[in-house]
Amino acid sequence: MAGLSDIGVKITRLRKSEGLTQEELGKRLAVSAQAVSKWENGDSLPDLPLIVELAGIFNCTTDYLLGREGGLDSLLPHIRETFVTMTADQKIAFLGDIITLTEMPLPSPPLESDSHPSLVHVQLGPVGIGLWAKDRLVCIATTTFLQEAIETLRGEADFPLTLLSEETRTILLALLRNMDDLKPDYAVDEVTLRSLMAHSENFEDVLTNCIELGFVDRVRGGYRLNVKGDLAVRLLAIIHQSVNKRGTMNVTVGRP
Structure with missing residues (x-):
């Protein structure tokens, strides 16, 4: 009682x-x-x-x-039953609420209450990557999936990786940090980068292009991916793994 x-x-x-x-x-x-x-x-x-x-x-x-x-766990049967009747937008909104509850504090100041509702929130850390916008997007990738995706990225070049040259991919992947070591002072020296592209005669041009794209920064000790570049490479890996890995893909044409 x-x-x-x-x-x-x-x-x-x-x-x-x-x-x-x-x-x-x-x-x-x-x-x-x-x-x-x-x-x-x-x-x-x-x-x-x-x-x-x-x-x-x-x-x-x-x-x-x-x-x-x-x-x-006792709520799962009801959630499964309800999901069948929910629209895609309702499912995304529900999952967004769940993700928000699990969001860890970020180092940046919290968004003001009157911020635009479609602003994207990104969480990148040792537990994986979480990316969501309250009104339209939810994406979660664990460290296990990300590591698998990155390893696949190193050996394959299917779409969307074909949008980047092989030399550019080599540099971006060489500068990608381990998920458990996201230190701001991380850098790869030029000698190491050159050794990875020993077969290339365009090292300087490729590196300059990566810097001009706004993904790579020249820092003390060598070069590193900035936050934008780090996130972009990981998102490319997620897309590549999702599109090209053997699995099930459902496509709905027109209204579901």
């Missing part, structure tokens, strides 16, 4: 989070403000039909209100 004794606390918290008074909540349930007050003080419990209505008003489950702690 410990869970039932907490229902009043939960109703109070949820009611306040929705900005409702006891009277306003009572009107929506066709009960008095005194009845709501008794629930919140633990003097009585709402009837079962009202618990269902409360769950609808607060957008939560009846299990939550009744104190059943089944964990997130």
Whole structure:
């Protein structure tokens, strides 16, 4: 009964989070403000039909209100059933909400509340890469997938890698850091880069082109990919792996 004794606390918290008074909540349930007050003080419990209505008003489950702690796994059957009826936009919005809950603090200042809703958020670190825009995009790649993608990148040149010359790819991949060592002072010396392109007569031109593209910086100790270049190479790897790796691809023509 410990869970039932907490229902009043939960109703109070949820009611306040929705900005409702006891009277306003009572009107929506066709009960008095005194009845709501008794629930919140633990003097009585709402009837079962009202618990269902409360769950609808607060957008939560009846299990939550009744104190059943089944964990997130207990929600999976309902999520699977609901996903079948959701549009692609609804699925992306839902996954975006989940990703936002798991977002780790970034070193940059938080975005203002009135920022444009389509601004892209990027998380690049030892746990992988997360990239999302609230209204249109969700992308998650674990370190395992990224490492596999990068290794494939070193040996193959299918689309979209054919957009870059082999020499440019060689330099960009040589400057790509390990996910667990994203140090800002990371650099590869020129001797090492030249050794990787010993067969090329255009080393200087290729390196200059990479710098002019805005992906490579000349720093003390040699050269390194800047943040933009690092992210671009990894995203190319993700696209390459997704498009060319054996798997299942569903294509819908017209309205789904």
